[in-house]
Amino acid sequence: MNNEVKTFNLQDLNIQFYKMAKKILIVEDDEFLRSLNAKRLETEGFEVSIAVDGSEALTKLTEIKPDLIFLDLLLPNVDGFEVLTKIKQDDTTKNIPVIVFSNLGQPEDIEKAKQLGADDFMVKANFTLDDVIAKIKEILK
Amino acid sequence: MNFDSSLFLDLFILLFSPAFWLAVSIVFIIAAVLGYWFRGCSTHIKLSIKEANLKTQQIHELEKINRELESKNRELYAKELELVMANKRLQSLEAAKSKFISVTTHQLRTPLAAIKWTFDMAIKGQLGNIDEDFKKFMKKGFQSTERVISIVNDLLKIDTIDSEKSEFSFKPTNLVELVDNVINEFSNQIKSRQLEVVFEKPNKELPFLEMDEDKIRMVLENLIDNAIKYNTLGGKIFIKIDDSRLNSAESSLQITVVDSGIGIPSGEKDKVFQKFFRASNAIKQEPDGSGLGLYITREILEKHNGAIWFEEGKKGGSSFSFTLPLRQKKV
Numbered sequence: 001m002n003n004e005v006k007t008f009n010l011q012d013l014n015i016q017f018y019k020m021a022k023k024i025l026i027v028e029d030d031e032f033l034r035s036l037n038a039k040r041l042e043t044e045g046f047e048v049s050i051a052v053d054g055s056e057a058l059t060k061l062t063e064i065k066p067d068l069i070f071l072d073l074l075l076p077n078v079d080g081f082e083v084l085t086k087i088k089q090d091d092t093t094k095n096i097p098v099i100v101f102s103n104l105g106q107p108e109d110i111e112k113a114k115q116l117g118a119d120d121f122m123v124k125a126n127f128t129l130d131d132v133i134a135k136i137k138e139i140l141k
Numbered sequence: 142m143n144f145d146s147s148l149f150l151d152l153f154i155l156l157f158s159p160a161f162w163l164a165v166s167i168v169f170i171i172a173a174v175l176g177y178w179f180r181g182c183s184t185h186i187k188l189s190i191k192e193a194n195l196k197t198q199q200i201h202e203l204e205k206i207n208r209e210l211e212s213k214n215r216e217l218y219a220k221e222l223e224l225v226m227a228n229k230r231l232q233s234l235e236a237a238k239s240k241f242i243s244v245t246t247h248q249l250r251t252p253l254a255a256i257k258w259t260f261d262m263a264i265k266g267q268l269g270n271i272d273e274d275f276k277k278f279m280k281k282g283f284q285s286t287e288r289v290i291s292i293v294n295d296l297l298k299i300d301t302i303d304s305e306k307s308e309f310s311f312k313p314t315n316l317v318e319l320v321d322n323v324i325n326e327f328s329n330q331i332k333s334r335q336l337e338v339v340f341e342k343p344n345k346e347l348p349f350l351e352m353d354e355d356k357i358r359m360v361l362e363n364l365i366d367n368a369i370k371y372n373t374l375g376g377k378i379f380i381k382i383d384d385s386r387l388n389s390a391e392s393s394l395q396i397t398v399v400d401s402g403i404g405i406p407s408g409e410k411d412k413v414f415q416k417f418f419r420a421s422n423a424i425k426q427e428p429d430g431s432g433l434g435l436y437i438t439r440e441i442l443e444k445h446n447g448a449i450w451f452e453e454g455k456k457g458g459s460s461f462s463f464t465l466p467l468r469q470k471k472v
Contacts, residue, residue: 030251030255033251033255033258036255036258036259036262037258039262039267040258040262043267074247103246103247103250103251103254104243106243123250124250124254125251125253125254125257125293125294128258128261129261129262130261130265
């Protein structure tokens, strides 16, 4: 009896989650990191889009209108700081939360990203993907 | 006999006459006063000669101490500048090191993150089911990766020191006046080494040059000090300001200091501006020298976008020329 109720609740939650599947844009130039992150987010039920450099990030941004962006900083073509600046300057995108997800992490990098409007700064090597999921849920709740 | 006895009697009477004793005492008093006066005179003269000797000696000593103080002062200033320069070099080294660490660690962190995430996902069964034994090995792998990451993070904690900011302040300065002042500073040494100094100025009045006056003063002091120290007794120093490039595109003045001294051995010429270098003949003449003077001189001139070079003097000796641009480029 107890078990049944629990199952029902979980299903209910999953359905709800699926209905409003959150769109997440991962901007990452390293292929392996990108695929691991995407895989982990998809198993969590998110709708994942990928951009491999800064300029692709800017096109995908207007196409997809993601609910949250994971942004690397060192990127080919247009770098992450510039992408962040453009996101925060554009009225249609400035409210999308941006988590800077980079292996830079010197105080001045963090300071610069925060000043440009980043919602959080995570150093990739210092977190696991479970931490990442927890962070997304915290921001999107 | 009669005569004899009367003379004796006369003398006897004289002994008892007050006039006689009065005369005798007057003579004694005069003698005593004269004696005292003569003695007083001679000691007085002796004293004043001694005093004069003492005073000239003191003046000489003071002059010597003054000269020593002047040179110590210059040495101190040179040392201070050496320290400033050394500090700057350290700062740029630090910046290079910081940049190296930052780039390297970033390059390390990306694959480390990939390994860490893979181990983590494998351990949690997110990459498929694994048995407990395999999971144990995966955990060891994860822990090792975490250790490497923490080492990388520690390396990154070494903060980058602000890249060197110029401490030079450039102001329009009268170069001719500055050279005159520096020559004056050395007037004692020039006199004591019996040197002849000629300063050839251009006929027309020169425009003021943008420079850090204290630093260019150092340059002139270094060059003129060398021209004095490494000169021969009774030698010559020739200082010239050449304004022929004042109206060219890169408007500048050239200053040359030539001496008739010991020169620099031909095999050692390439090293004159190197840090700590001292020519073998220079060490003989002046054992105490840091070998930093010309190095600092060149550093200062490079900060002024100028240049310095060495040529052999026509009759032996050395010739150092440097250029200073009229205006400093705005950074």
